[in-house]
Amino acid sequence: MPRVKMEDIAKMAGVSKSTVSQYLNKRYEFMSAETKDRIEKVIRETGYQPNTLARGLKVKRTQTIGVIVANILHYYSTAVCRGIEDYCNQHGYNVIICNADDDPGKERGYIEMLLAKQADGIICVTTGENNELLGDLVRRSYPLVLVDRKAEGIETDGVYSNNEQGAFDAVEHLIRQGHRRIALLSPEIHRVSTRRERYAGYAKAHRTHGIPLNDTYVRFVDEFSGLKALLQELLRLPEPPTALFCSNDLSTVETLRALKETGIKVPERIAIVGFDDSPWTDLLEPPLTRVVQRTFEIGARSAERLLLKIEQPDAVEPTVQIMDCELKIGGTCRFGE
């Protein structure tokens, strides 16, 4: 079933290929109204769709961008993707969403795929382990926007949350409630800027309020099977923490789950504040006190920057946008019984 192509349309309309091409590219100025109508009619009748592969090959633009996220199952990622998609859709671009699963190998594979597919640009939540490759892109002035996580030495546009402020606000809120012994639960922080910054906010809140940091309370968890044991260990300390700060959505949810399954009451036995964008956390009892990011806006802005770089390659200095986080107060931070 060979699809109809431009030549067929040209023949049926009794014009040449180039006239049809003109029509498709909306260059009507030099075309009789009659010709235009004839072409229009034939296209409608045949349901002709121009082959964008051929077009892209010629014009070196595909009107397609790639988005690489850490994990599409996380609300943060889907919301950012929606923000990107809506913006791109309105501006005539298509989006290929790729799931790197926090795996540098997959990330590299996707970057290469997107280049091979001639994506016009990439928005990337990077693992932080492909900086040479990303650096190459930037050096070749390939349009690249980073989101969520900064990459060492990559001079390009970025849209990030103010993670330090968000963490600071969360922890300060705990302190103001009377908490002094606050544990931090986070994935290993060294590779990812986001996590380092949240740790920094945690530390700064302590400093600001004259509370010494206690390493025993800082725990890096990348894998949740041992979480219940960890929590019980914390609670059995001579000076157990009275509050938990969970620095991302996965650790927040898993901690809530572990607490619930162990029957540890929140906030009576232990308070909790999380970095978590999921809109359902206010259905919990009590509703989760949490820091939320401006996810859709982060998506939309990163798309805006990327399209700008694509369409005006030189008019643009790399810009870094830092978006504030918002503390939403639920009921999981009260101090004491």
Add this chain to the structure above:
Amino acid sequence: MPRVKMEDIAKMAGVSKSTVSQYLNKRYEFMSAETKDRIEKVIRETGYQPNTLARGLKVKRTQTIGVIVANILHYYSTAVCRGIEDYCNQHGYNVIICNADDDPGKERGYIEMLLAKQADGIICVTTGENNELLGDLVRRSYPLVLVDRKAEGIETDGVYSNNEQGAFDAVEHLIRQGHRRIALLSPEIHRVSTRRERYAGYAKAHRTHGIPLNDTYVRFVDEFSGLKALLQELLRLPEPPTALFCSNDLSTVETLRALKETGIKVPERIAIVGFDDSPWTDLLEPPLTRVVQRTFEIGARSAERLLLKIEQPDAVEPTVQIMDCELKIGGTCRFGE
């Protein structure tokens, strides 16, 4: 910054374009080991990426499929997408995810875009309003797999949940707990097979247990601003329902939110069971009793079918797969105080 192309590789390796092409397509048999090594080396050193647009134009295959979902923010969609993506990734295909937002116009636009981009096939959660277009595809033997929702008169592969069974199990569970007056909250059911089937399951459970259906209890809600009022209206009936069956995840969440905000206790004042795949609903207090679908498997199977149709166009009869749903018992269905 012109990217390196096959011709450059050929020159640098001192061979012709076709030999490089052979190499890329792993046809090593007729190639001296030495030639092979030379090409390999040059490719590695230059970081050459073949242009898949040019390749696709020639071979009429892009190794890319399209997925059209109703709303990527819903857990069901993301989970199905993950299932598809994992399968495709393992089999050398890329996935373009499109968000139709339950809007027939957007759906049509995406289908046309995917055809224009020469996607090798499409997996679609259809709005049900583009059956002519979908029918065209099937007639042209374009590879198409439907997921979640059946489309009137479209003879193609499909992977669906057993919605009637799932709804039946949910409602029967309520009945066994002693409930007799069970309200149904669902989006308008006529356009979407999934919703009709769930309604059918609701009705069947009533029939099976000799309980007459009461239309006052059946409410179609597409828009949630009036939900609180609706719930209060139901509760003020002379014979108010003692239980709610929410037939999709959005209406479940919104109902839970409305109940919480109005201070209506679950399950004391009213019981609730939902069709909902979100994994966090067991963190609620009490955990939500709900029907879950085999989301990842639905994704993987639909991808499997699609790739089969792409790679063996004639070897395949259209197959419909119906996946069982599972009732997960939480604590929101108890009867009476």
Add this chain to the structure above:
DNA sequence: CTGTTAGCGCTTTCAA
């Protein structure tokens, strides 16, 4: 206002 022509980067006979 419309047609001719030369590619875009790759694959694929066919010939050497």
Add this chain to the structure above:
DNA sequence: TTGAAAGCGCTAACAG
């Protein structure tokens, strides 16, 4: 075992 050449469907000068 390798190379030459034609062509995938489209665009963009340039002629007319």
